[in-house]
Amino acid sequence: MPKSNSFKAGRHFLQIPGPTNLPDRVLRAMDRAVIDHRGPEFAEISKGVLEKLKSVFKTSSPVIMYPGSGTGAWESAIVNTLNVGDKVLFFETGEFSIRWYDQAKQLKIDAEIVPGDWRHGIDPKVVAERLAADKDKKIKAVCVLHNETSTGIVNNIGEIRKAIDSVNHPALYMVDVISSLASIDYRHEEWKVDVTVGGSQKGLLLPPGLSFNAISHKALEASKKATMPKHYWDWHAMLENNKTGFYPYTPATTLIYGLDEALDMLMEEGLDNVFSRHARLAEATRLAVKAWGLEILCKNPAEYSNTLTTVLLPEGYDADNLRKTILDEYNMALGASFNKVKGKVFRIGHLGDLNEIMLMGVLSGVEMGLTKAKVPFKAGGIMAALQYLSK
């Protein structure tokens, strides 16, 4: 598009793997005056939201909500259940698994991370082996990501649960679903997860600013013996206040308005429909990538993420340059790369309030960008996606 200035016509496409394109219904719900967070109207909204959240996490236990980002909910999971010096096992599946591990270490946890190649998910057998080797049951928790946002790899949370059980290990099981919740099927209760860590800004169709802990009975018991200094993240004050729809400190009212609307939207569509829509759009994306002759970072198709696809550029081509080209020329933001794959990959977010037409626009933007940035590829990826979606 020839431009004499920086004005960009048309809609911006936010195709990072979260935050996502916000539905107008959610934006409008938040465009509302704040009300008294200790008054009756707020209590009613709040209790409704806390209840609806349970069905999204698929749990009958409480889900609590912080004003804060997902990183805060990671911290909360740790400080509420563990003690300084506790041994905790992480598994490297990409940048965010490392960040959580780093956070734990900074919080004086004796954290260990099982190395990974960023191209494969966690092997449940390795989990079983590591726990079996822990004869003294020193490992207090196993922390994994359901969907690793930096690589586009989904871990099999149900199978990892079975692995833990297979060796009768009592470790707490803590799972990050920040970039999979309300997009990829997840079952807090059925999979006996102890703490599930969520965030508002991805499948929950909200801006960043709220984060969540879904808490099992076992985790709650553990929290009674956890002695790390904490106040803001303390579960007990939160759970106590939540009974009446209130919070131990001022909640983020407008985000809660938006959450209420977003949860209604998810229920209207139906969670199963939400999941199959994500699966369908993800498959179309992968078909396009393969047709372009490019490689998907995730090697195991069973571990492909349905919320994002991470694409490897050919050796010698700069993914950040491609992303900049696409942002400048086509007004679309794609996901950055980190660490081991810095500059080598770009990430296409295909989650949240997205449909086929939007996705075809997104993939077209990528294909135009590949040409513009002179990355070698086979034209026609979008046709592969279109044919799949036309079925």
Add this chain to the structure above:
Amino acid sequence: MPKSNSFKAGRHFLQIPGPTNLPDRVLRAMDRAVIDHRGPEFAEISKGVLEKLKSVFKTSSPVIMYPGSGTGAWESAIVNTLNVGDKVLFFETGEFSIRWYDQAKQLKIDAEIVPGDWRHGIDPKVVAERLAADKDKKIKAVCVLHNETSTGIVNNIGEIRKAIDSVNHPALYMVDVISSLASIDYRHEEWKVDVTVGGSQKGLLLPPGLSFNAISHKALEASKKATMPKHYWDWHAMLENNKTGFYPYTPATTLIYGLDEALDMLMEEGLDNVFSRHARLAEATRLAVKAWGLEILCKNPAEYSNTLTTVLLPEGYDADNLRKTILDEYNMALGASFNKVKGKVFRIGHLGDLNEIMLMGVLSGVEMGLTKAKVPFKAGGIMAALQYLSK
């Protein structure tokens, strides 16, 4: 998309040839309390808008604005300049040329319409001939559409002007730019148009509800002798009030807020950039249509519209069924068909706040729809568009 109910994820695509997808900036500008339409703040906004409008119509003469739809501004053009029984010449280029002609007849004008086949624009030579034949100068006005929204045909307003001048005919020249203004180059003053009729809901990036008359000195002189009963549409009260930024009756305040923002956006992008963006997106659309093996209703490439493309379906296929399929399955609205081409064509609107990625989504939606509705076509139209846009 499998659906258990009527919920539709993602953004709706409004690809009728107007009203158009509203930019968020415009929606937000209108989401504002009304102020006193006789107060100083309103006067300031209003005077700014009336001035900026001139640059969009490319005129130094006044542009006036009605609370009302484009049909009202058609009526205004007639009742302010003509008298009952006046002879006026129209040219059939599609449904809207006929509607304006019908309106004139209903207003007791002695209107005549030169027949057309809906596939060609107005031949300036025919205009010259018709006027040359009018020895007594009985014809008081020539009324044409710059862009015929029902067919996607652009008339050459500058050449028609020359045709009128070539036979020294004094008829007023009245032009409808409802679906071309701020999308296709148009020059009220340079082309010596006497009344230009515009509307808010297309290239001006607004909802429907405002309409415009740009008025030449000659038209203003004619209005002094026009005797049809009129009050609401009366130019003189409007022009008199506008001097101070006010209106003879309550103006549509929130739409004026939006217009102010939309005019700023058009200035930020630059009108020439707006026109070339529309030309580029239109050409991509036409290349897709041709690659599908479908026919564009407009036969003369020089008359292709840059704001919409009207596509003929193969004999025996129902365009309304195709549109319904696309609306139901892909959440995209395409333009209906009228009259002679009812059910035979559909119209793709590609005007307003649109960019390449959105357009590729639109064309993909059409291609998926053609498959879904079982219309015979050659796959790959979107690749033709993409290749053009990638250049």
Add this chain to the structure above:
Amino acid sequence: MPKSNSFKAGRHFLQIPGPTNLPDRVLRAMDRAVIDHRGPEFAEISKGVLEKLKSVFKTSSPVIMYPGSGTGAWESAIVNTLNVGDKVLFFETGEFSIRWYDQAKQLKIDAEIVPGDWRHGIDPKVVAERLAADKDKKIKAVCVLHNETSTGIVNNIGEIRKAIDSVNHPALYMVDVISSLASIDYRHEEWKVDVTVGGSQKGLLLPPGLSFNAISHKALEASKKATMPKHYWDWHAMLENNKTGFYPYTPATTLIYGLDEALDMLMEEGLDNVFSRHARLAEATRLAVKAWGLEILCKNPAEYSNTLTTVLLPEGYDADNLRKTILDEYNMALGASFNKVKGKVFRIGHLGDLNEIMLMGVLSGVEMGLTKAKVPFKAGGIMAALQYLSK
């Protein structure tokens, strides 16, 4: 408030007698993308709105809606039912009765206006006398305002109906309810009004831009013989299209979204509650005015308007200066004055989405302004209002 610049903290109070302070719910409902005005979703919204409007006008006959201001709906009432040269009777109750009369004259109606002093409503006996004197039934219509916005006088529409009937006069009865609809009880059908003229921007809680005609069977019959040139305002095309939820030309989509929400709000509150709320706030206002020792323009308490109160300043004091002082100092707009009372009165709008606390703020603003502008008055008007509202 000391100010170094033009920034004004806090909310602006729009207390002209319409347009009114818009509820956030209505603003948010309009902050929505436009949809195809020929599509199924629009038809559903539109049919709902056209039906709900009937209950607000209290009629079972059709109500039609124009993109346009109230002045347009005045014009529509005239051009659809009358012919050039028809004799029509108006009654001077203030500026807007004169404007409607002037419009009729401009439309070549043989209009006559019965003079008034701007301080009294229409005497039904005078109506009866005038019609009784019309032995040949030359008078084709009687046109009155339910609520005269320039003076704050309410005419007794039911009694005027009886007066017309008492002399068995066949004239059409046309009533403007622009500033009373959905604020003061009004009954189109019970009072056998033939055309009721309404607007969006007052009790209907919307911005300006929509106007209405409620049409009796008798008016519809008259329209079949009405020969004035008209197209935009033509009832028949509108009624025909409305059957399916559509319009003969592009409707003002976003205002219709807002209307849908506003009608729901009125139904939620209940029309009778809406009326009694207006009565209560109006009475509080009048008590304040009287306690200030100022005079209400309307002399007859039975004719006091519940949507606005027009206040006479003492001889020699400039009401426009007072309004400017209040706007500049307190960020509140009050209604201007016209014609006979220009500069002598100001108008307090107390209609629409208003409650006691807002009204007390409004009256406090007036009382502070009277002091600031050095108008002689007795302090404490707000206490009179407060005592009444505290009951």
Add this chain to the structure above:
Amino acid sequence: MPKSNSFKAGRHFLQIPGPTNLPDRVLRAMDRAVIDHRGPEFAEISKGVLEKLKSVFKTSSPVIMYPGSGTGAWESAIVNTLNVGDKVLFFETGEFSIRWYDQAKQLKIDAEIVPGDWRHGIDPKVVAERLAADKDKKIKAVCVLHNETSTGIVNNIGEIRKAIDSVNHPALYMVDVISSLASIDYRHEEWKVDVTVGGSQKGLLLPPGLSFNAISHKALEASKKATMPKHYWDWHAMLENNKTGFYPYTPATTLIYGLDEALDMLMEEGLDNVFSRHARLAEATRLAVKAWGLEILCKNPAEYSNTLTTVLLPEGYDADNLRKTILDEYNMALGASFNKVKGKVFRIGHLGDLNEIMLMGVLSGVEMGLTKAKVPFKAGGIMAALQYLSK
């Protein structure tokens, strides 16, 4: 207002001492799609906001911003500068001073709180005495609230600074300005405050969800020796990232949009004008309270808060019942009471985007409520306010 149901006409008045009534400009600024928080446009907005914040805190040192509530920023102040077992001095001036003290204890700080009667602010002499007595300089920090939101008492931060300096005590000086920032004059740098703790939801005109630490050089030095486990609240990661306009974890994008607009509004009005407006509205409120014959909780006029006024009800009257009456009848929320004064006082918030007319509505609502709830009082408090504001 007679009501058949729960519908409440007119605007809700949120007169708790924060969150406050949001300006439409701020709500509209937040009603915007999220953008990439790692992209160039975000960096630009973010850097601007971080810079503008400094002028509101009156500091040239960095101000950092968390997604979180004010309680989080309290925690951040503690965990970044102190160590487990450190001795810290608090001063009881109401509920929130106790809560911060409780938080510190929960975080394993050796906190001590100097008792107070909730009706007086901190006596700087007592501060000097307590610090002078600390011969071994065991006290690592003095923590005070600039404005105690539960009582409406302002502490003299400058004089307390002088008291600390008078005994040459090296304790860090930490001040909570959550309910005073951008409403009452505050000078982080001039008063040599080490950590200033702020929140978004009061004078900053935003919803809850952001909180702040303004950090002195001395505090930054202390943070290098602070060993409490922390990650989310860690200053260093935040400061490091902020250099480029980014954050160590996903920031609350839409709240930052709103903050940007709110900071512009504060600059447009001018901070000194903001402060004098608050002083003026507060004085009017106090005059009303006194005229009602009710007692202000704060006994020392020099310590009256300009953002809220806490009012004592006569013995035997239930303030919660009064608040409920006012909420139900007049659609206005007033501030709840806590702890020692539970049920005995109510709080009128008069901060944020407020003007004279709004305040007069607020005070009228209180006066009507006092009548409705049958609390004994002298009528006419609003006149005392009005007379003051009319000067």
